Amino acid sequence: MTYFDRRPTSGGPVRVALIGAGGMGRHWLRLLHGDPDTELVGLVDLDRSVAQAAAESIGRSDLRLGTSLTEVVGAIPVDAVVNVTVPEAHLPVNLEALGLGLPVLCEKPIVPTVGDALVLAAAAEVAGRLVMTSQSRRYFRSLNQFRAAVSGLGDIAMVTTDFQTGPHFGGFRDRMQHPLLLDMAIHAFDACRHLLSADPVAVYCEEFNPTWSWYDGDAAAVAVFEMEHGTRFVFTGSWCNEGLPTSWNGQWTARGAGGSATWDGLSAPAVDGAAAEQASQLAMQEDSAAPEEIAGALAGFLSALRTGATPYGDIHSNVWSLAMVQAAVESAERGARIPMGPFMGRAYEEALDSVRDPIVRGRLSSWGTARAGLAAHR
Ligand SMILES: NC(=O)c1ccc[n+]([C@@H]2O[C@H](COP(=O)([O-])OP(=O)(O)OC[C@H]3O[C@@H](n4cnc5c(N)ncnc54)[C@H](O)[C@@H]3O)[C@@H](O)[C@H]2O)c1
Incomplete structure (x- = not known):
């Protein structure tokens, strides 16, 4: 309603x-x-x-x-x-x-x-x-293509996202307590909810600041989420990465019963495995004009x-993306798995x-x- x-x-x-x-x-x-x-x-x-x-x-x-x-x-x-x-x-x-x-x-x-x-x-x-x-x-058109491909792979065991960039922003991010998790990782967490049409069940996260970081707060994190239907979502990320950067959307892989799909955050996904043909067709049907x-x-x-x-993006749904961020922060602070x-x-x-x-x-x-x-x- x-x-x-x-x-x-x-x-x-x-x-x-x-x-x-x-x-x-x-x-x-x-x-x-x-x-x-x-x-x-x-x-x-x-x-x-x-x-x-x-x-x-x-x-x-x-x-x-x-x-x-x-x-x-x-x-x-x-x-x-x-x-x-x-x-x-x-x-x-x-x-x-x-x-x-x-x-x-x-x-x-x-x-x-x-x-x-x-x-x-x-x-x-x-x-x-x-x-x-x-x-x-x-x-992103290519995210929706990736999502369509993933929907053709059957049950999904795990999704991994690696996000690695090294921007020198200046301003509020340099002083934030959790710059990567609060200001950036929310994009990947939200995209994962969209990808799987699933909300989080629990998270374990470690957050840290590499020795050369130019941020006051922790600029790197590793998080493992349990999502609804049992899928595990593993996020690794750094905002003070040097060399071999990923795209700003990160590098994604999803592993399912019918095969696997990857997305580089920019272009159409690649699919492999028994259900690859069906998954590719689903990806190609995605609206290209959105x-x-x-x-x-x-x-x-x-x-x-x-x-x-x-x-x-309605507030009632987006709360769950924010909850992934805040529960990850709490997990890192307490050194404990946080059930949602x-x-x-x-x-x-x-x-x-x-x-x-x-x-x-x-x-x-x-x-x-x-x-x-x-x-x-x-
Ligand atoms: N979606 C994206 O990819 C993306 C990229 C960059 C920033 N953002 C988001 O956009 C927002 C702004 O980021 P930014 O980089 O433009 O920050 P910024 O610091 O460059 O600009 C913020 C502006 O808001 C003004 N402001 C602050 N409080 C105000 C208030 N109460 N009333 C009126 N004006 C006020 C400031 O004076 C400043 O001019 C943040 O939430 C950030 O996370 C999103």
């Missing part, structure tokens, strides 16, 4: 305010400016000069600028919000948008903790407005607003303890359990 209203009711282009005009914000700015189904009307950044420079970079000095969403929405009509602020600002900005009656498409990670995500999901239900995460790396990366997330968001159909059932129970208690709004608390409390509340809107 859908919890959100369709927007805009007029059926015209969706009038969007973009919040956050930093590195990623500028990518969104160009996408929204050129998208015929949206009308970019406002741009918000804590630093007004950053917003102004970004608007001028696309020749849009007409955009309504502001240092808060409330300021911009008070001045012009807005139908929806795209939130590209830093992760710590995601929760307050998303709640502000919901308070203004606006649906939100928010960059990953949707909020810092699973407890916060449960509060946000309940707040979205109370407001009757869609909250969706943009997990841009789920929108928009990719953030354009794919935007198309999913707009389609959901138009049709009322729950999109991939008790983990989600603790997150639900934390959410009930932290939520201030009595109506949102009532909604959250009515779920009974996190799993039941999330499942009601999948």
Whole structure:
């Protein structure tokens, strides 16, 4: 059952305010400016000069600028919000948008903790407005081809992903406590859920910082997830890798009863084994015209607003990708395997303890359990 209203009711282009005009914000700015189904009307950044420079970079000095969403929405009509602020600002900005009656498409990670995500999901239900995460790396044609191929291999025993790059970002990632797991691995964890149509059951993870790392927090990790239906998902990754880099989507292999498939994160998958022909045919049938990366997330968001159909990335489902990250962090800190059932129970208690709004608390409390509340809107 859908919890959100369709927007805009007029059926015209969706009038969007973009919040956050930093590195990623500028990518969104160009996408929204050129998208015929949206009308970019406002741009918000804590630093007004950053917003102004970004608007001028696309020749849009007409955009309504502001240092808060409330300021911009008070001045012009807005139908929806795209939130590209830093992760710590995601929760307050998303709640502000919901308070203004606006649906939100928010960059990953949707909020810092699973407890916060449960509060946000309940707040979205109370407001009757869609909250969706943009997990841009789920929108790759070749990932969907890999997924189709994997669906032709029968039961899947294991999936492995190796992610190795060495970017020097500067900025918030260099100071984060868990830069690889929180800011990057969520893409692979989310893609694995998409690949297998399965949620996590348990995780064991070791997180560490190589001696030459330029990050304050741990920039490398090895994690083993048990997924639903028994598949094991093994993730190895480093954000301070030197030499032999993988693609930004990582290097993937899936091993099933009917054979194996690999994906280099860029091109069509390769398949081998008894079911290879069937798996290859399934991969070839995948839609080749679907928009990719953030354009794919935007198309999913707009389609959901138009049709009322729950999109991939809806907060109620995306919580499970965030839960994979946070449970992996907890496992690394405690040196223990973390089963997701008790983990989600603790997150639900934390959410009930932290939520201030009595109506949102009532909604959250009515779920009974996190799993039941999330499942009601999948
Ligand atoms: N999908 C991807 O591949 C991808 C890639 C890069 C970044 N991201 C995500 O995008 C988000 C932004 O990353 P970035 O690299 O652009 O960061 P950034 O630091 O370059 O930019 C963030 C901007 O948000 C502004 N800001 C912070 N708090 C605000 C608030 N409360 N209200 C208004 N503006 C606020 C800052 O002033 C800054 O200009 C992060 O969540 C990041 O994880 C996603």
